[in-house]
Structure formats: structure tokens, C-alpha cells
Amino acid sequence: KQEVTQIPAALSVPEGENLVLNCSFTDSAIYNLQWFRQDPGKGLTSLLLIQSSQREQTSGRLNASLDKSSGRSTLYIAASQPGDSATYLCAVRRNYGGSQGNLIFGKGTKLSVKP
Amino acid sequence: SQTIHQWPATLVQPVGSPLSLECTVEGTSNPNLYWYRQAAGRGLQLLFYSVGIGQISSEVPQNLSASRPQDRQFILSSKKLLLSDSGFYLCAWTLSGTGSFSGNTIYFGEGSWLTVV
Numbered sequence: 581k582q583e584v585t586q587i588p589a590a591l592s593v594p595e596g597e598n599l600v601l602n603c604s605f606t607d608s609a610i611y612n613l614q615w616f617r618q619d620p621g622k623g624l625t626s627l628l629l630i631q632s633s634q635r636e637q638t639s640g641r642l643n644a645s646l647d648k649s650s651g652r653s654t655l656y657i658a659a660s661q662p663g664d665s666a667t668y669l670c671a672v673r674r675n676y677g678g679s680q681g682n683l684i685f686g687k688g689t690k691l692s693v694k695p
Numbered sequence: 696s697q698t699i700h701q702w703p704a705t706l707v708q709p710v711g712s713p714l715s716l717e718c719t720v721e722g723t724s725n726p727n728l729y730w731y732r733q734a735a736g737r738g739l740q741l742l743f744y745s746v747g748i749g750q751i752s753s754e755v756p757q758n759l760s761a762s763r764p765q766d767r768q769f770i771l772s773s774k775k776l777l778l779s780d781s782g783f784y785l786c787a788w789t790l791s792g793t794g795s796f797s798g799n800t801i802y803f804g805e806g807s808w809l810t811v812v
Contacts, residue, residue: 622806623805624739624803669739685738
């Protein structure tokens with residue numbers, strides 16, 4: 581059974597700091613991995629999607645890496661800003677049939693960037 | 696561009712009352728549609744998904760049901776709500792894929808807060 585774990589559960593950093601959020605998964609047979617951002621009381625916004633054949637994806641100040649063999653992904657945020665404060669979730673998509681490639685989510689890391 | 700709408704945004708319902716949450720997608724055809732629930736401290740859980748009109752698959756046994764009366768409309772319902780149905784419900788869509796699943800990016804609605812009292 582696939583399990584996704586995100587550490588730490590919460591993180592508080594001063595503005596301008598570079599930071600890394602971690603995501604680990606127990607079954608390396610994944611199709612892809614996605615990172616999402618969720619603002620309080622809101623839906624999820626997709627940030628980056630990494631296919632299983634890829635090692636990393638970049639978008640602006642965000643860089644996500646994937647090491648499928650070790651079951652790990654990291655989300656790197658450069659020069660953090662107060663507007664980055666949100667909960668960040670990672671999710672892996674299974675690569676076998678059944679429930680349309682169900683996404684398995686971690687519980688998220690709640691990030692607070694202090695001005 | 697594609698958009699997803701979900702309503703109502705918040706709902707307070709007594710135990711035993713019915714429920715209807717509605718979700719519509721615009722700007723795409725034949726999307727895969729999903730209902731997720733996010734309970735405090737438990738992460739997101741897939742409740743239902745649909746690959747076409749009238750086609751509903753349930754992931755977990757529960758007090759809820761889903762229907763897809765039109766291509767871009769997905770409805771989450773209950774005949775009698777339980778306290779345990781409280782949570783944050785999210786509708787989502789992906790492009791339909793080939794084979795048995797879609798590897799495309801998933802897009803979420805803004806969510807519906809349900810409090811059962």
C-alpha cells in the first residue's frame with residue numbers, strides 16, 4: 581500500500597531564506613509526482629508535476645526533484661517571501677490500473693514565511 | 696481556458712438532512728472528474744471518480760453517493776448526513792487519458808466546507 585509522508589509538518593522561516601520541503605513514498609512504482617499549494621480554506625493549486633522518467637522540474641523560484649528509487653522528492657523554494665506562506669502537499673500517482681491512477685496525498689507541510 | 700466551479704462554498708447541515716454539492720467544469724470536454732474529502736489531520740482522500748456520463752466509481756464505502764448527469768457536471772450527494780461527513784470537499788478534473796489512467800495534471804475547485812451539526 582502506497583503511503584506518502586511529508587516532513588516537517590510545519591516550518592517557519594524568515595523572509596529571504598532558501599528552504600527545502602521533503603516528501604517520501606513507500607512504493608517506487610509511480611507514474612508521476614505532483615506538488616501542490618493550498619491556501620487556508622481554499623482548493624489546491626498545482627505547482628509542479630514530475631513524470632517518473634524525469635529527475636526534476638523548475639518553475640520560477642521553485643524546483644522539485646524526484647528520486648524514484650529511494651522514494652523521495654524535494655521541493656526547493658528560493659528566496660522565500662511572505663506570500664509563499666501556505667500548506668504544500670505532494671501526491672504520487674500510481675502506475676497500475678484500477679482507480680484511474682489514483683493520487684495518494686501526503687498530509688502537507690505548513691509553511692510560514694515571516695517578514 | 697478551463698475553469699472549475701464548485702458550490703456551495705460553505706454549508707452547515709443537521710444530522711440526518713440531505714446533501715448536494717455541485718461541481719462544473721468549463722472549457723474542456725470529457726474530463727475525468729473526482730471528489731476528494733480533506734478531513735483535519737488526515738490528508739486528502741479520493742471518494743469518487745468518473746470517466747464519463749453516468750460512470751461512477753467509488754473508492755471507499757461511505758454514506759455518500761455521486762452522479763454525473765452531464766459531461767461536465769459532477770454531484771456529490773447524501774440522503775442522510777452523519778457527523779462524520781463533516782469536512783472539506785474538493786472537486787477536481789483531469790484530461791481524459793489513454794489506457795486505464797490519465798497522467799495529466801489535476802486541477803482542483805475551491806472546495807466546499809461542510810459542517811454537520
